[in-house]
Amino acid sequence: MTKVNYFLTEEQQMIVELTRQIAEEKIIPVRAELDETEEFPWGIMKDLAQADLFGLYIPEEYGGLGGGCFENCLAVEQLAYGCIAITTTFAASALGGYPILLFGTDEQKAKYLPDIAAGKRLVAFGLTEAEAGSDAAGIRTAAIDEGDHWVINGTKQWITSGGEAEIYTIIAMTDRSKGARGATAFIVEKGDEGFSFGKKERKMGLRASSTRELVFNDCRIPKDRILGRRGQGFIIAMRTLDLARPGIGAIGVGLAQAALDEAVRYARQRIQFGQPIISFQAIQHMLADMATQTEASRALVYAIAKTIDAGAKNFSKLSAMAKLFPTDIAMKVTTDAVQILGGYGYMKDYPVEKMMRDAKILQIYEGTNQIQRNVIGQALNKEYANKQ
Amino acid sequence: MNIVVCIKQVPDARTVKFDQEKGTLVREGVESVINPFDYNAIEAALELRDAFGGQVSAVTMGPPQAQEAIREALSLGVDKGVVVSDRAFAGSDTLATTYTLAKAIEKLGAPDIVICGKQAIDGDTGQVGPGLAVRLGIPYVTCVNEMEILKGRNVLRLKRMCEQGYDIVEVETPLLMTVLATLNTPRVPSLKNKMRARKADIPLWDVSAIGAEPGRTGLAGSPTQVVSTSVPTFDAKKEMLEGEPEEQVDALVTRLKEAGVI
Numbered sequence: 001m002t003k004v005n006y007f008l009t010e011e012q013q014m015i016v017e018l019t020r021q022i023a024e025e026k027i028i029p030v031r032a033e034l035d036e037t038e039e040f041p042w043g044i045m046k047d048l049a050q051a052d053l054f055g056l057y058i059p060e061e062y063g064g065l066g067g068g069c070f071e072n073c074l075a076v077e078q079l080a081y082g083c084i085a086i087t088t089t090f091a092a093s094a095l096g097g098y099p100i101l102l103f104g105t106d107e108q109k110a111k112y113l114p115d116i117a118a119g120k121r122l123v124a125f126g127l128t129e130a131e132a133g134s135d136a137a138g139i140r141t142a143a144i145d146e147g148d149h150w151v152i153n154g155t156k157q158w159i160t161s162g163g164e165a166e167i168y169t170i171i172a173m174t175d176r177s178k179g180a181r182g183a184t185a186f187i188v189e190k191g192d193e194g195f196s197f198g199k200k201e202r203k204m205g206l207r208a209s210s211t212r213e214l215v216f217n218d219c220r221i222p223k224d225r226i227l228g229r230r231g232q233g234f235i236i237a238m239r240t241l242d243l244a245r246p247g248i249g250a251i252g253v254g255l256a257q258a259a260l261d262e263a264v265r266y267a268r269q270r271i272q273f274g275q276p277i278i279s280f281q282a283i284q285h286m287l288a289d290m291a292t293q294t295e296a297s298r299a300l301v302y303a304i305a306k307t308i309d310a311g312a313k314n315f316s317k318l319s320a321m322a323k324l325f326p327t328d329i330a331m332k333v334t335t336d337a338v339q340i341l342g343g344y345g346y347m348k349d350y351p352v353e354k355m356m357r358d359a360k361i362l363q364i365y366e367g368t369n370q371i372q373r374n375v376i377g378q379a380l381n382k383e384y385a386n387k388q
Numbered sequence: 389m390n391i392v393v394c395i396k397q398v399p400d401a402r403t404v405k406f407d408q409e410k411g412t413l414v415r416e417g418v419e420s421v422i423n424p425f426d427y428n429a430i431e432a433a434l435e436l437r438d439a440f441g442g443q444v445s446a447v448t449m450g451p452p453q454a455q456e457a458i459r460e461a462l463s464l465g466v467d468k469g470v471v472v473s474d475r476a477f478a479g480s481d482t483l484a485t486t487y488t489l490a491k492a493i494e495k496l497g498a499p500d501i502v503i504c505g506k507q508a509i510d511g512d513t514g515q516v517g518p519g520l521a522v523r524l525g526i527p528y529v530t531c532v533n534e535m536e537i538l539k540g541r542n543v544l545r546l547k548r549m550c551e552q553g554y555d556i557v558e559v560e561t562p563l564l565m566t567v568l569a570t571l572n573t574p575r576v577p578s579l580k581n582k583m584r585a586r587k588a589d590i591p592l593w594d595v596s597a598i599g600a601e602p603g604r605t606g607l608a609g610s611p612t613q614v615v616s617t618s619v620p621t622f623d624a625k626k627e628m629l630e631g632e633p634e635e636q637v638d639a640l641v642t643r644l645k646e647a648g649v650i
Contacts, residue, residue: 025576047575051578052579065580
């Protein structure tokens, strides 16, 4: 049966093959156990580093492969086919690395990017706080300029790879009176004075990914750790998220594909009323919708990622679409997969139970899907105002 | 350090079929893969290179398509590879194979460590590794499942599995070892190596390239002749025992006694 031809280059095809191989050989055999134990997937991070994947989006001059948003999407889609908790740990390193890549000075890039590309040090991105998630202007963490260094106080919440990563790009307020325009980005390193980690969260899904608080208690960092300009923090966060969101969509595609594969395989071998349940139209129609929606998600993510790589400006709307649709579909397809497997689907002995639990986070993190709709809606309002 | 790993392309065991009438493998439409034990050999070679420095060369004897096996080895991080390929090598038994491989390895330069898989899953002889060591005039250790590097002395401490247990032996380089699947977990390829492998020029060495004497290769150099192959027949009888569990056990014991098993 012909598959959709996305006209991948030979190198892109290699990325797909390699990441799929890692998903099948390294991730799938351990995913259920890591989900149970909530153990951080260091072994697989080592495999991903060895495979050069941490350098996928980093320019060759810093030891990376110089790929773009599309290459990143291809990689995370296949890794997510195995497990999205492990994939999120991998993807979070890019989320933390983008601000340095996009806004870092030459010195900062030379200092951090080679280690990030080689997978020697994981990166984390710290924006969210107890009172600031969707509303970034509510950030309480504050950085004070004390001449030759900065002093940071506050607590970041639900930070992916918190405690395990060694480099953190965080957003703190340098001038609260200016609201979002008073936010500034900084690089903090594990081991910096006054920087510690809070409790590790226990989660519904995504359990192999570590989620912790970052605690800044008179944390002193050198002056040159500021990222971009003072007051540019909100823009840095938004640019980073715009670039990363198609990747979350791609994770949704990989997860939906995995759930679809499980559902079809099961429906072909499960006998009820003397025949495989896939022969029943009720099941066929569910599977048909799941397959169509998964492919539509993939096509959307690929098209938008390529548009971004072609040098698009102001792509917040597209990036939001590339996150919104595939992640809603991933939730639906994983839920339907559990339905098709019935009682077995609800049991931990089958992988779709974990897939459904994991899927929920995709509609929440990196901007809830409601926020994505806001972004799209506001962009439409602007676009049509300009047309009149 | 000059490390050589010998690999073999074999039919993919997951897709291979058997022609019951002819008693031969059906090779059409069957994919070729690297012999599973050879992945462990490659991994061991790469670990040794990481520890000692130097380079890893992969050698295989086979048809020109075996370049794909070398390409895969390169994608895993092997530095260079060669396919020893000539119609004159067809029909080689282990005697001719070890002669041919030894010639190729000598052409690559005197090796410090040669690594082979324990055996190939198609021929299953397990003779090529030891035979090759004898040809090269170096000591060998078979069925290695643990490896410790004693770096200052260029010595390997190897755990060799035997039928009744294991030996721990220390061997100074040069040496040859054959490895078990339990020795290590093979790494995945890296993107950079995959790209390098795709573009790599993999030489094909024929009889004259390795300076082999024609009469000692292929069928001509093989005292072993395969006269016929056949599928073992399985003619065990099956009988379902009836009755209560106690009666079934009695019946079973009677049958086993009759058969002389107990």
